[in-house]
Amino acid sequence: GQNIDQPTEMTATEGAIVQINCTYQTSGFNGLFWYQQHAGEAPTFLSYNVLDGLEEKGRFSSFLSRSKGYSYLLLKELQMKDSASYLCAVKDSNYQLIWGAGTKLIIKP
Amino acid sequence: IAGITQAPTSQILAAGRRMTLRCTQDMRHNAMYWYRQDLGLGLRLIHYSNTAGTTGKGEVPDGYSVSRANTDDFPLTLASAVPSQTSVYFCASSGTSGAYNEQFFGPGTRLTVL
Numbered sequence: 001g002q003n004i005d006q007p008t009e010m011t012a013t014e015g016a017i018v019q020i021n022c023t024y025q026t027s028g029f030n031g032l033f034w035y036q037q038h039a040g041e042a043p044t045f046l047s048y049n050v051l052d053g054l055e056e057k058g059r060f061s062s063f064l065s066r067s068k069g070y071s072y073l074l075l076k077e078l079q080m081k082d083s084a085s086y087l088c089a090v091k092d093s094n095y096q097l098i099w100g101a102g103t104k105l106i107i108k109p
Numbered sequence: 110i111a112g113i114t115q116a117p118t119s120q121i122l123a124a125g126r127r128m129t130l131r132c133t134q135d136m137r138h139n140a141m142y143w144y145r146q147d148l149g150l151g152l153r154l155i156h157y158s159n160t161a162g163t164t165g166k167g168e169v170p171d172g173y174s175v176s177r178a179n180t181d182d183f184p185l186t187l188a189s190a191v192p193s194q195t196s197v198y199f200c201a202s203s204g205t206s207g208a209y210n211e212q213f214f215g216p217g218t219r220l221t222v223l
Contacts, residue, residue: 004151031209042199042214043152050209087151096167097212099151 002026004100006088011106012078020073020086020103028093034062034073035087037102043087046073075105083107112136113215115200121221122190130185130218132200140203141183142212143167143175145196152199158183159205190222 003025012018024032031050035043049055049064049071061074073086085102092098113134122128134141139160144152154167158177172194174186183202187194198218203210 033211042216044214045211048209048211089152096154096157097152099153101149101151 002090002092002098004088004090004098006086006100006103008101009104009106011108012075014078014080014107014109016078017074017076018078018105020075020088020105022071022073022088022100024069024071024088024090024098024100026090026092026098029066030091030093030095032062032064032071033089033091033097034060034071035089037085037087039084046086078107080107080109113200113202113213115198115215115218117218118216119219119221121223122187124190124192124222126190128187128190128220130187130198130200130220132183132185132215133181134183134200134202134213134215135181136202136213137180138202138213139180139205140210141177142201142203143173143183143185144199144201145169145194146199146217147196155185155198190220192222194220195222196220 005023034046037043047062054063059076064071085104087102088100089097116131142157143155156175158164161180200215201212203212
């Protein structure tokens with residue numbers, strides 16, 4: 001079967017750095033996406049990785065290792081507004097997105 | 110309209126009733142999707158459409174039907190609602206169904222079936 005694993009919840013301090021991990025087992029791989037979802041709102045796109053390595057976009061970076069079936073999202077200089085759920089999703093061989101359950105990130109002052 | 114709209118925002122429905130959730134996008138995207146989101150579970154694909162006139166089944170299609178008569182609209186119908194269909198429903202669209210195409214999401218419909 002297809003599976004995406006992420007921690008259920010993480011806590012971090014304002015101004016700090018946090019790394020959210022995602023491991024996957026899917027039938028085929030056509031890229032990995034990270035989305036942010038604030039409570040009661042729709043998911044919004046953060047990043048896309050299809051090749052191994054690090055993609056940096058401002059305070060957010062995403063890393064991919066296809067051989068290990070592993071990705072992480074790195075958030076720097078945390079702000080209170082970063083409190084949200086972070087969803088990892090993999091596009092499989094049928095070009096459908098398989099979603100993890102999401103990691104709820106709590107930022108404390 | 111800007112992006113994707115969904116209606117209604119929320120609905121309480123008696124079991125056995127028929128319900129259509131509406132979704133409209135103005136981005137001229139070819140691909141559209143319906144997901145449900147339940148606590149502790151990832152988004153699960155119900156149905157999708159790669160282009161107007163075609164539809165396909167996702168991971169959890171039972172009890173739901175869709176149509177795609179034109180590019181903009183992608184309604185989801187529950188023929189006879191059951192309590193297990195209580196969920197938040199998101200409609201999404203993307204330029205195509207290819208590898209790199211981020212999906213844009215509507216604001217969601219919160220459905221409660223009693």
